[in-house]
Amino acid sequence: MNGSKDATLHQRILSEIEGRIVSGEWQPGYRIPFEVDLAMQYGCSRMTVNKVLTQLAKAGLIERRKKSGSFVTQPQAQSAVLEIHDIKAEVQSLNLPYSYSVTKSVSRKIKAEDNLDLPAGGLVKEIVCVHFAGTRPFCLEQRLINLSAVPEAADADFSALAPGAWLLKQVPWSAAEHKIYAFEAGAEEAAALGIARSTACLVIERRTWSSAGSVTHVRFTYPGDRHALVARFSPAS
Structure with a gap:
C-alpha cells in the first residue's frame, strides 16, 4: 500500500x-x-x-x-539536440521507393543492459525492423519502448506504421540524446543488412524522454558506405 x-x-x-x-x-x-x-x-x-x-x-x-x-x-x-529524422523521408530523398519489415515485436521484462534508466522488472516493447531503399536494406532498427510511459505500444500494430513515426504521434518528447559511433557488423547486423560480417557500419543510438520519464532507446545501424551525417548550425548568440 x-x-x-x-x-x-x-x-x-x-x-x-x-x-x-x-x-x-x-x-x-x-x-x-x-x-x-x-x-x-x-x-x-x-x-x-x-x-x-x-x-x-x-x-x-x-x-x-x-x-x-x-x-x-x-x-x-x-537547440543543441539533433533533429529526429524520418527514415522514410531519408530514403525518398534518394528518389527510391521506401518500405520496411518488422522481424521482431515482443513485450518483455526490462534487463539491466537495456539503457532505459528504469528498474528491472518493468515491461518494454522490443521491436526490430529493417528499412529498405528499393529492394536494398537501408537501415536496421532495434528499439525498446518503455511500456510504463507508453502503454499503448503493448498492443500496437507496427506493420503499417514504423515505430518511430508511431511514437511521434503518440508521445511528445521533451529531451533527446544521440550517440554516434563506428561499428563492425556482427552476425545479426550482417544478415539483416545483406553485408559481410565485420563490414564498417555507422550506428546512431537515440534515447528520448518525456515528463513521464524514459520513452525509448533505439539503435539504428547503417552500412558505412551508404550513409552520412550532416549538421547545419549557426554561431552562438
Missing part, C-alpha cells in the same frame, strides 16, 4: 511542478524551491522530491546546479 501511495504522491508533485513550468507561472531561470522545502510542503521524504526533480531534469524542464539548486531551463537549451 505504501508503494502505491508513494507513486501517487510522486505523480502529483511531478504534475504540479511541470504544470507551473509549462504554463509559464515559473519562468526560465526561476529557482525551484529546495528539496527540503518541497518535502515539507508535500509531507514526504526528500528522496521522493529528489526523484521528481531528477525526472524533470532528464525531461529537460529544469537544470540542477550543484550547491545552487534547481532552475527552470531556458527554451534554447534544446
